[in-house]
Amino acid sequence: MATTFLGSAHEQVTNAYANAPSFQKMAAQMGITDFHQWASAKAIDLHSRAGQQLVELVQTKVKAEFGNEVFGMLDALSECMEKISKELKLKEAKFGLTMALLLVAMQHNTLKPPEHEGPLTDVALLDEAAYWVDFAQGAYGKEDIKGYDKASVNVAIGEKPGVEVRAANLQNAGVQMPGHFVAVDRRQKAVVLGIRGTTTLSDALTDAVGEATEVEKCSGLLAHKAMLASAKAVIEKTRPALEEALRETGFPLLITGHSLGAGTAILCTVLLSRVSPLSGSPKMRCFAYAPPPVVGPLSNSALRGLTIYSFINRADVVPRASLANVFHLGLECMAVDRLELYHHRFNLMRRDAAPENAEETKAKQSILDAVKECQDERARKHHESFPPLFVAGQVYWIEWQGQVGSVEDVNLDSTERRPRIHMAKAESFQSLLLRGGTNALKDHMCGRYKEGLEGYKVHLKASGGCNCVIQ
Secondary structure (H helix, E strand, C coil): CCHHHHHHHHHHHHHHHHHHHHHHHHHHCCCCHHHHHHHHHHHHHHHHHHHHHHHHHHHHHHHHHHCCCCCCCCHHHHHHHHHCCCHHCCHHHCCCCHHHHHHHHHCCCCCCCCEEECCCCCCHHHHHHHHHHHHHHHHHHHCCCCHHHHHHHHHHCCCCEEEEEEECCCCCCCCCCEEEEEEEEECCCCCEEEEECCCHHHHHHHCCCCCCCCCCCCCCCCEEEHHHHHHHHHHHHHHHHHHHHHHHHHCCCCEEEEEHHHHHHHHHHHHHHHCCCCCCCEEEEEEEEECCCEEECCCHHHHCCEEEEEECCCCCCCCCCCHHHHHHHHHHHHHHCCCCCCCCCHHHHCCCCCCCCCCHHHHHHHHHHHHHHHHHHHHCCCCCCCCCCCCCEEEEEEECCCHHHHHCCCCCCCCCCCCEEEEEEEHCCCCCCCCCCCCHHCCCCCHHHHHHHHHHHHHHHCCCCCHHHCC
């Protein structure tokens, strides 16, 4: 009832403005050539009752589809786009980014899953990935243990036998100086550097979208500027504890983290391998879970020979969040904002993008075409002001069986909820996708990575290393 009223009220007011000589004169004086589009926007601006109802209805729809957390994500994306507002010409937007984001998501939901290069069949590597993810989670500490950081990390890891937490600092959270710890795992024969990520997805998105800068002593290598500074700070803080543990044990170094902690872990691996090595140059590996794009280009010689395993869970947005990717998402939004959709713009938003007539079908197709044109243009060339950054190392993408495009929820108890893991290319994650409903948010949680790794491990071992058991 309310949606019917809103549609008719908005259309009536739009037509009234469009047919009013005084408004036509005003528009001409302002240099507006697309008068009906302007009148449609003005109807929402001036017809406050319809406008308020529109906002409430759109928010209700978005909340039902994505959950409350999506508003934080949308705010974070809008804030990120403000950083590049001049290049995007945001002041020219007629309806605002949030309205456009919801329509851009229609096209994103039609895209195929990332290209992959075959399944992960290395059972030993999978065992390790499922084991070290607990240490990435451990970097967050245990919420109810305050003031005893080493104990907090030990409990969060799972109080594993043979693990001694040597140093821990969990008071800081964020990109400037994330929480971290140094531990010795005598059973796995490794010294571990664990790095904490941010505690909220909106913070992770905001922090992940940063400028690129050159890495010293690594000619031509670009890195996320803030996370590079973070990696340097973590190394400076932990170097004494790392040197002591490595000297005492002779073990190799294992660096891990989740979210921004994963991005920092990757850059710590680069710095300790190429810029400021530890005494004795110990062997080093990195397990990164949900890392944002932090380095580029991937062909740079400084990245060769590094052992980095990066895991991306289904529709997780953080591994796709970079300044370049946000810029191109902004271009998609502005392309949709400029379309002559009239009242169909709002009808499509509030009805799950399901057209009810030929005009709405045409409007929806124009949205799909506009976003696709932006994506094709990016594939042809990068914007010189926003060089692309990538997730480093061998990338593994966690897919969930029984879900269309691997982005639709199923019942947690369903036998259809079966993970599989593919080797993938970092280039496949060069778009910030608005897809997957609640999964775009939930897939980022460290617990979801643990669930995917453990679930796939069960299937892979049951089939003797053959992926066919879950086909």
